[in-house]
Amino acid sequence: MSTEHEVGTAAAHRVVILGAGYAGMAAAIQLAARVRRREGVRVTLVNAQERFTERLRLHMTATGQRLAEMSIPELLEGTGAQFVRGWVTALDADAKTVRLDDDRVLHYDTLVYGLGSVADTAAVPGVEDYAYTLNSVQDAELLAERLARLGSGRVVVGGSGLTGVESAAEIAERHPELNVVLLGRQEPGATMIPKVRAHLRSALERLGVRVRSGVEVVKVLPGSVELAGGETMAADVVVWTSGTRVSPLAAAAGLAVEERGRIVTDPALRSVSHPDVYAVGDAAAIRQSYGVMHGTCQGGMPTGVHAAVAIVRALKGKKAKPFRFGYYHTPVSLGRHDAVVQFTHPDDSPRRMYLTGRRAAWYKETVSASPWSTYGRMKRMPAAGAFWPRGGRFTRVRDAR
Numbered sequence: 001m002s003t004e005h006e007v008g009t010a011a012a013h014r015v016v017i018l019g020a021g022y023a024g025m026a027a028a029i030q031l032a033a034r035v036r037r038r039e040g041v042r043v044t045l046v047n048a049q050e051r052f053t054e055r056l057r058l059h060m061t062a063t064g065q066r067l068a069e070m071s072i073p074e075l076l077e078g079t080g081a082q083f084v085r086g087w088v089t090a091l092d093a094d095a096k097t098v099r100l101d102d103d104r105v106l107h108y109d110t111l112v113y114g115l116g117s118v119a120d121t122a123a124v125p126g127v128e129d130y131a132y133t134l135n136s137v138q139d140a141e142l143l144a145e146r147l148a149r150l151g152s153g154r155v156v157v158g159g160s161g162l163t164g165v166e167s168a169a170e171i172a173e174r175h176p177e178l179n180v181v182l183l184g185r186q187e188p189g190a191t192m193i194p195k196v197r198a199h200l201r202s203a204l205e206r207l208g209v210r211v212r213s214g215v216e217v218v219k220v221l222p223g224s225v226e227l228a229g230g231e232t233m234a235a236d237v238v239v240w241t242s243g244t245r246v247s248p249l250a251a252a253a254g255l256a257v258e259e260r261g262r263i264v265t266d267p268a269l270r271s272v273s274h275p276d277v278y279a280v281g282d283a284a285a286i287r288q289s290y291g292v293m294h295g296t297c298q299g300g301m302p303t304g305v306h307a308a309v310a311i312v313r314a315l316k317g318k319k320a321k322p323f324r325f326g327y328y329h330t331p332v333s334l335g336r337h338d339a340v341v342q343f344t345h346p347d348d349s350p351r352r353m354y355l356t357g358r359r360a361a362w363y364k365e366t367v368s369a370s371p372w373s374t375y376g377r378m379k380r381m382p383a384a385g386a387f388w389p390r391g392g393r394f395t396r397v398r399d400a401r
């Protein structure tokens with residue numbers, strides 16, 4: 001690999017963070033704020049865009065709603081961290097280098113890998129060619145343009161998980177002229193208690209969303225979708241929200257990954273095969289005593305903060321602490337004025353507590369707005385980001401490494 005671009009000097013400990021999503025951003029701000037006065041630590045954050053992508057709101061972008069401009073370089077100002085805009089195309093875990101699409105090569109001593117995940121467009125034939133996704137702002141804007149031009153017709157949302165529900169509700173609310181169908185294997189809100197599920201269902205009905213659960217889309221064609229069993233349903237637009245897929249870069253670099261390509265970590269969030277690589281957010285397979293965490297913002301931000309704190313401890317020669325996290329809620333928007341919030345046990349099973357209606361919509365809005373202000377607080381006071389539910393007895397381990 002060429003070395004046209006070097007970050008830092010040979011003497012500096014170079015920490016390169018890949019991906020400025022919810023997790024990578026938390027890692028970068030937390031680390032930069034903690035090492036601010038420390039000579040010899042260089043923090044570099046690499047991301048495809050300068051603007052922070054509020055993934056939690058991409059269904060709003062997809063219906064033409066304008067979101068606030070959030071500049072990553074501006075947020076990093078004054079922290080000493082460097083921002084590099086670029087698309088990561090390769091990782092060499094032995095040479096400890098990262099290659100970008102313009103052939104720049106960044107050298108690291110410690111890497112934080114937070115490249116996130118996207119909806120899986122490869123599993124079902126035709127999705128890649130004919131379906132829209134919420135995988136990036138650009139994808140969501142393309143969908144918004146198409147929906148705005150449609151005038152009438154049917155929108156099929158493939159995938160009845162929470163992103164599918166939020167997308168179907170938002171499209172139906174913003175485009176009452178369209179006929180929205182939500183298709184998926186599971187009933188919407190399947191993991192929630194019956195009262196919450198019932199509210200979710202009646203809200204979708206009120207918005208005019210037709211729900212068909214227990215079905216599987218096996219093919220997307222121009223103008224239709226094919227279901228298992230042979231039925232074909234006409235569709236002017238297909239929105240794909242089902243499944244998740246991670247970047248192949250980690251596996252290609254020889255890092256130990258699980259069957260879905262996520263980096264397998266030790267309790268401190270280091271790669272089990274390459275301990276100089278920390279994995280955070282959706283790109284990491286992080287085991288807790290209740291199982292492997294699934295990708296969320298609520299869990300992703302703490303992973304970033306923990307990785308940053310672990311790196312600082314390692315630089316001081318201190319032992320790493322195990323990462324512990326317990327889920328606490330599942331908020332789901334149902335358009336702009338309604339929502340459900342299912343409070344959960346740390347293992348993500350539902351509690352009896354919940355919110356619905358306007359209070360839930362307010363709660364969901366507060367949750368969606370909170371990451372950016374949390375980063376701002378962390379920049380001034382890193383400890384402000386170090387609070388999250390550790391999961392109590394659900395995550396307590398006797399034999400933590």
Ligand SMILES: Cc1cc2nc3c(=O)[nH]c(=O)nc-3n(C[C@H](O)[C@H](O)[C@H](O)COP(=O)(O)OP(=O)(O)OC[C@H]3O[C@@H](n4cnc5c(N)ncnc54)[C@H](O)[C@@H]3O)c2cc1C
Nearest residue numbers: 019021022023048055087088115116281282295296297298
């Ligand atoms: C519509 C929608 C609603 C959601 N609602 C919720 C919710 O209410 N609550 C919740 O907890 N979770 C929700 N999620 C899930 C949540 O958004 C993810 O779990 C979260 O974004 C994961 O954070 P991350 O930092 O791991 O990855 P991401 O936020 O996806 O960030 C990854 C970053 O890496 C960049 N990147 C990727 N590949 C490269 C590359 N090769 N080179 C350079 N940069 C790259 C991306 O551009 C991005 O900036 C929702 C998701 C969607 C799509």
